[in-house]
Amino acid sequence: MVNSTAKPQENIQAFMANSTEGDRIIAAIDIGTNSFHMVVVKVQPSIPAFTIVAQDKETVRLGDRDLETGYLTLEAMSRGINALRRFQEVAKYLSAEQVVAVATSAVREAPNGGDFIKQIYAELNLEVNLISGQEEARRIYLGVLSVMDFQNQPHIIIDIGGGSTELILADSQEPRTLSSTKVGAVRLTSEFVTTDPISQGEFFYLQAFIKGQLERAVDELRSQLKASEIPRLVGTSGTIETIAIIHAREKLGTVPSPLTGYQFTLQDLRELVQRLRRMSYSERATIPGISERRAEIILAGALILQEAMVMLGVHTLTVCERSLREGVIVDWMLTHGLIEDRLRYQSSIRQRSTLKIAKKYGVNLDYSQRVAEFALSLFDQTQGKLHFWGAEERELLRSAAILHNCGHFVSHGNHHKHSYYLIRYGELLGFTDAEIDTIANIARYHRKSSPKKKHPNYQNLPSKIHRQIVSQLSALLRLAVALDRRQIGGISEIYCEYDEHSRDLHLWLKPTDPDDDCGLELWSLEYKKPVFEAEYGVKAIATLCR
Template identity: 70%
Template sequence: MVNLIGQEQVSFDNDPTDTADKEHILAAIDIGTNSIHMVVVRIQPALPAFTIIDREKDTVRLGDRSQETGDLTPEAMARAIAALRRCQEVAKSLNVEQTIAVATSAVREAPNGREFIKRIEAELGLFVNLISGQEEARRIYLGVLSGMEFNNQPHIIIDIGGGSTELILGDSHEPRSLSSTKVGAVRMTAEFVKTDPISNSEFVYLQAFVRGQLERAVEELKVQLQPGEIPRLVGTSGTIETIAIIHAQEKLGFIPSPLTGYQVSLKEIKELINRWRKLSYAQRAVIPGMSDRRSEIIIAGAVILQEAMILLGIDSVTLCERSLREGVIVDWMLTHGLIEDRLRYQNSVRERSVIKIATKYGVNLEYSDRVAKFAVSLFDQTQGLLHNWGKRERELLWAAAMLHSCGHYISHSSHHKHSYYLIRNGELLGYTETEVEIIANLARFHRKSSPKKKHDSYQNLPSKKYRQIVSQLSALLRLAVALDRRQIGAIQQFKCEYQPNIMELHLHLQPSQSDDKCVLELWSLDYKKDVFEAEYNVKLIAHLDPADVAIVN
């Protein structure tokens, strides 16, 4: 049994080799629309469990974007940079060995969001992973599971952020439904609340709009419920925590510790909303448990919770203090093989997500699997000789190989460009935004032109390192596709023989059928080898060996 429950004693480049043998101190930072949160934990692999040793929060309001352009404003970015610098100082004082940072709705949607991420890396040396709405929901699910026992019963999780609201249905195992809707406390306040106190007409319109936006996500979630199942609603985020704190103070006279497990009914939420909406920002701010900045957005946040509960037909919500930040930590533990029981399915979330997308777009899985095996075999046999990429890059190459032909779903013509679009918008789970961008670019450049600065997709990559990954690995993918040119498995296996003294790489190919001369495969290799040769500065020479000669890789 993984001891992740109730432990409140509780980038892309990491690949520690001794993860399972020692304790680790990690920090997870959530760059949200309203606030920047950090949690610092001590991971105990032997249990495995993590102990929360510090929490930090700073309200920076990245969601206060330019009304004309939608850009993050200079003021908001400056506040965020300052908050992140403070987080780094705290992390350093606690001997944090690795900081994992993720950015969500505000940065995801802003036209200058990627530039902001580059600025953070340049000024602070902090790499930020931009994650999709569904990936955010998946990690929220992991965070909640680490703090509550579901007992294999269906639970709906609602996380109300500044820019989006995530709805998740799960039962201790794989999430049945993950959704992210563009209704958040900051976004709705900015768009619909112009009076103080809020006028009746604005309040009614806010309710109607929120309900309309949530309807589709709620209906999709309900479809995943089995007949007779009655799920419990679990709420996370600052909005719901504030509601629970104020409710507890008024009802009990104190705030339970921990607050996880505290329940508030729909009726009581409606009563709080009706009372608060008659007050100004300043009047709400003096309510015990209500911060100044929260008082500005609490009406919109509470309305989102109310309307979601009405649509779901659920009359109470149970608070969970864990969410995305803790989910980032759990995801790290899963990635590094520290959790092996009821969350073990998450270890293969990437693989299953790729297969799901491939199936959705009609990819021939038998063919794509052969190409993927060829690609990773080329990767493995040339590792340390022609390149020094590691496990993570190998996984991205595999995913791109599995999905490289999905663009045929749209059209055979320029299908490599369509593959890029489908992968970028396919909601691959388990991957960061940068990793999805790399996979999409690898598929984009598996044929036709090699990646160049003039290509927008290539320029979208955040740094020279990631462009180099695409340039080098797409050259391998081109050869892997050529090796199955007829898509019949004509090549059984191959061996790479590198001759550094004369800068040649010999491919010894073994056909599946002894009488097959593999003319088309040899022609395709010869046709596609130019990009590979230019990228690795070697001459590629292919040989067809007899089918009865064993090749030892």
């Protein structure tokens, strides 16, 4: 099943005719539980903004997992690979310089989800970023905000997917709440619906289950609303768009284009749910505006929306056609420095999320910031000489440096291993799953053993490149930690001088107090430098300069 906004040839002619120097073509793919979506856009850094060139969709049903094991099935993975291969062809035809792909609920939860990501890379050379539920919600917010003006008023965003439902409360600025709940149209249909039409017992059980699952997220969201605030509800996703299309056809006789901004009420939705529950699958499939595959899951999706609206106390929903895949584009623009004013607050999400986790686990921020500064100084001064990593890897090193000691929150003994687990499962926002895993491993190896293939946490990194990043950047972090061994800021600056002939790296250290011999820092450097020297094939020579 494929949906496109226009024929590729028409699109490419249009954007080639209107493109200016500096414009960039980017594709974003959302690997969802029900459908795979792709959007190809022309990014215009001078504005900054993006224009959608083409959209593509295929109903893969990746969420049709083995009910006993939870594994993605071979058939579903094969359908997914074929869809992604076709997406790549379209992106190449439209001259996309990069394809950014993210995977969500179905891949997150399947025991073989990581294997599927590796298979995609092996067969298609496409790197897929696995993102957490909260990160998915954040990017949905970015996608919605790219097309709707909230005017600093509170808005609730609901996105009903195949495997999860995201709820976001925001007001043009920092999102107040980001939640992802395991209720989705495909998941609930496969797990709870066995009758056709649905029996009264199954319907009421499904309704009660949805209420129970949404309760925590709704309570959290409502707690962040002021008594005087009346939020507007914005809905995204295929389920909500389908409901809007059915409603528009029956009420207006036509479907607005674009659909963004179209509204329907809770009462309208209740009436539709009551109709759908009395209909068989074949009867639902005859409703104008609903596809055969959507007809299978529309009742569960509509019921999720109905119960969410009741629990939130809102009576009208406004449709937004932009969601996760457009949010991926906005996030790409942010990380590449292409958005400077609108949404500027989002550009620092990584740093702010890292500091939030650090505070949560009682990290000494003065100390960790000094270690981060040393690590980044070493990174910058050896870039192009000892390593060739760029801005993205630098950001991973920064977060690892700030969080390297958070394991003390659990125990002093083996705290580097505790740091790994706290970072790995700490819901860092702004990072993909692979990036979080990389940060956790860099922090893990700031002391004791160097990375080894026999270590499961190191071996399970997504690729050889990720393991190289960990090995090289953790070696830099070791030196940075040694430079503040007493945690008092005894050394103020470090200057690196590399002799490529002798392969000597001279580390000139400036003490904060000229009378301080920084003996403990020098000893710590001697103790920690062998791992660094072995990794880079150099000899490190530290000298105190006054």
